[in-house]
Amino acid sequence: MHLYQTLCNHQEKNRSSFHTPGHKNMAGAFPSDLLELDYTELPDTDSLYEAQGAILQAEHAAADLFHVKRTVFSAGGCTLCIQAMLRLAVPDGGKIIMGRVIHRSAINTLALLGIEPVWVLPRPDAGDGLPGRIYAQDVEQALRKEPGAKAVYLTSPDYYGVLSDIEGISEVCRRHRVPLLVDNAHGSHLWYVGEGLHPIQLGATMAADSTHKTLPVLTGGAWLQIAEERYTADVKEAMALFGSTSPAYPIMASLDLCVDWLQQGGQEAYGQLEERVARLKMLAWQNGIRQPLGACDPTRIALDMSSIGMTGKEGADYLRRCGIEPEMADGGYVVLIATPFNSEEDFVRLEQAIRQIPVASPLPTMKETSAPPASQVVSPRQAILGASETRPVFFSVGEIAAEAACPCPPGVPVVMPGERITEKAAEFLSTYGISYIKVLK
Ligand SMILES: Cc1ncc(COP(=O)(O)O)c(C=O)c1O
Incomplete structure (x- = not known):
């Protein structure tokens, strides 16, 4: 009963779910049978x-x-x-x-x-x-x-x-x-x-x-x-x-x-969600928390914790202490998924956490999110399915990558399978805490 019990224990924490799945484990989201x-x-x-x-x-x-x-x-x-x-x-x-x-x-x-x-x-x-x-x-x-x-x-x-x-x-x-x-x-x-x-x-x-x-x-x-x-x-x-x-x-x-x-009420549910999330995002801006610029999904909440002096992971830990489970955290950002199945209590909890968040000077900004792509030497098929070995990143320069390597997985991979690993790419990966990479034998 390891996993079953773990899930029950997590449920007992009663955190507001700002992660997948979209139904948020809400009672009544599905027929009980x-x-x-x-x-x-x-x-x-x-x-x-x-x-x-x-x-x-x-x-x-x-x-x-x-x-x-x-x-x-x-x-x-x-x-x-x-x-x-x-x-x-x-x-x-x-x-x-x-x-x-x-x-x-x-x-x-x-x-x-x-x-x-x-x-x-x-x-x-x-x-x-x-x-x-x-x-x-x-x-x-x-x-x-x-x-x-x-x-x-x-x-x-x-x-x-x-x-x-x-x-x-x-x-x-x-x-x-x-x-x-x-x-x-x-x-x-x-x-x-x-x-x-x-x-x-x-x-x-x-x-x-x-x-x-x-x-x-x-x-x-x-x-x-x-x-x-x-x-x-x-x-x-x-x-x-x-x-x-x-x-x-x-x-x-x-x-x-x-x-x-969706047929019965999707339009209305999302109209309300957009409006609710817009208020929350405004509050975050007012508290000095930067967010993505330009065309974005109005319902996605992405908070740049580095703009108030925290890493994304520290921000996520802070939110957990406030009873909120986010979807993802990286070096700077915390990402939260809001859906019509979040309750008003979830939003109030998140707003309170944002109001009370300790604000410090911004962390140095991460200007580059990836190194320039290197030359593709063999196809992804040859690289991924070929015989490979794991090497420390610093001993991988000049080798052909057998996997994608990305400092923060939702971002832009620095190295793709089949590309020759450059010195710049190895430096970049090390800076962001990636120490090992699979290379072709
Ligand atoms: C951008 C993107 N594409 C595809 C997938 C795969 O989706 P699924 O987990 O439903 O297979 C994910 C999952 O996180 C994703 O973030």
């Missing part, structure tokens, strides 16, 4: 990868709500949606233009499918210590340099809620006749925020939504959203290539229930 519906593929219950009955109908209801050509359920998280999306757009390998703010699920998929990335770097315009945004003109330039690229792939919003210019980038992709694939793990709810900020609404071809992060869905539930007919026929096959043959029915049922919940 949901876990009793843990069935399998039966003649009555349909089958995810060969859906013809209730699962297909539930997926169609979602697609109707979102006005997309196809919504496909995943009980294997957004990771499975990312794998399927890349398989559909780049089925037999080749080059792809990729934003360098990237989750490891995508890096691993490059290896599995033999895809070779051509990197586009974000411009650090969201503030110190943040990766920043991918710009349309940089994507345009990359596509001109690499006319054989089969797709453009990027992550937006990022962990801090920072949005890239999906509208501008999708326009560029349309002109170059390549699909735009968006890792929208943190933005499943964006249909209902602002004027509608979901990547599909802004012109993306496909988007992978980690639905469980921000919507009332059990952990592991995700949607692949497809805007173009030509990718719909093979989508189940693409998912089945990577997914478990035992997708959890309660997870899929929670995706189905979420569609109903």
Whole structure:
């Protein structure tokens, strides 16, 4: 009973959940019999990868709500949606233009499918210590340099809620006749925020939504959203290539229930959430806490604790002492995920913590968040699947990285698998506390 007991103990602390999942473990978020519906593929219950009955109908209801050509359920998280999306757009390998703010699920998929990335770097315009945004003109330039690229792939919003210019980038992709694939793990709810900020609404071809992060869905539930007919026929096959043959029915049922919940009150719930979070962010600014600049998800709370003299990790510990569990902390920032399932008491607790937070002089700002990318010597496939060994970072200069190395994992990797490790990269990694790295033997 180790894990079960640990979870019960954590629950007893009664911390306000500002982390995933989006349902916040709220009593009544799901019908009380949901876990009793843990069935399998039966003649009555349909089958995810060969859906013809209730699962297909539930997926169609979602697609109707979102006005997309196809919504496909995943009980294997957004990771499975990312794998399927890349398989559909780049089925037999080749080059792809990729934003360098990237989750490891995508890096691993490059290896599995033999895809070779051509990197586009974000411009650090969201503030110190943040990766920043991918710009349309940089994507345009990359596509001109690499006319054989089969797709453009990027992550937006990022962990801090920072949005890239999906509208501008999708326009560029349309002109170059390549699909735009968006890792929208943190933005499943964006249909209902602002004027509608979901990547599909802004012109993306496909988007992978980690639905469980921000919507009332059990952990592991995700949607692949497809805007173009030509990718719909093979989508189940693409998912089945990577997914478990035992997708959890309660997870899929929670995706189905979420569609109903959004239909009935999503717009209103998110309108209220935006307004509540805006007040909280204003209070944080008034207390001297910097936050990301420019276009951002209005519901994501990212607090730069370094602006009041704390590291992100110290800030997270402070919040825990105030009864709040954040989503993530790095060198400077604490990230909190707020959803309509947070109670007013959660927000009041967070506001009190912000009001009472000890304010000191800002820490020195982290101007650079990554080193310039080094040259790609072998493909990610050769690097990740090849024989490797672990080396101290300082004895790795000149070697070929067999893994991605990133000082703060949601940020821009300093080294990608297949790149030669430069002195600058090794110095950078050491400065940020990374002492070992896997290199090719
Ligand atoms: C940007 C990004 N993409 C993809 C994923 C993978 O999502 P999932 O955990 O639903 O597989 C994550 C998870 O944290 C993420 O942050």
